[in-house]
Amino acid sequence: MTQPKYKIKKGDIVEVLTGRDRGTRGEVVRVLTKQGRVVVEGVNRRKRHQKSYQAGNRTIQGGIIEFNAPIHISNVMLVCPKCGQRTRVGIRRDEDGTRHRVCRKCGADID
Template sequence: MANVYSQMKTKLKKGDLVKVLVGKDKGKTGKIISFVPKKNRVIVEGIKIIKKHEKATQTSKGGIIEKEAPIDISNVMLVCPHCNKPTRVASKILDDGTKVRVCKKCNETI
């Protein structure tokens, strides 16, 4: 049986400002750097920092490096640029036929 969540559609995009809802970084905000769509995860700038032991190669020096780890999409919420509050996102079709994202709290386009 296929994973139900593997095909989950998200209304978040790369570069969006999000707030973390759970975990040790709860309450922090950051921008989305990238997506891991098959696992429904996002990598957020400055959130869930882990230490990774990396072996030295010809191009990079080895050692312990710090980097961001993926966090589940359900654990972050979009921050509206107009009202600066975490909000759910609705979609709306404008008169010219374009589909835009809308803040559920202030009804402004995102």
Template sequence: MLRVNRRLGKIVVEHVNRVYKHVRRSQKNPQGGRLSMEMPIPMSNVALVCEKCGAATRTGARFLDDGSKERYCKKCGAGNGQVAPPKARHAKKT
């Protein structure tokens, strides 16, 4: 991943959605010709890769015992990091 534009919901990924921009000869670019560059794609078209199983997976959200919300892999069930800080109302009662 090269760049993320959260406002537009777009991501620029290396070697994905490459286009050719035709450039005219100028003082800045004396050679001219075709330049290859990556263009943005929607965030919804990108899959999260699980660190444990190494596959592109769907994700789910669950609450942990301390009330924090975490994202997890639906294939292997491994946690992929905390999404929200702990909240008392979601903590398990002992």
């Protein structure tokens, strides 16, 4: 098994540490490993103004599209599902070498 680069995975609940959404918690919907960024549900909402355009003989209506923009992974912290605090993540290995993420606050296994 290869060493995961980040300790945050899709489906984790994280808390935002910086910016406009500081303190907001949400679920990680995507991890962009190459960019070192994550997309968190409801965080860093952006509006994109889309112009109407022609696609063949159809007109695609423009409008305002809302989406969650990616934020840098260092700007979020994992929220422990056991104790509910944001925490740094440790790694514990079983005797058979299986890695588990561990909450540094309460010591519980996260997975």
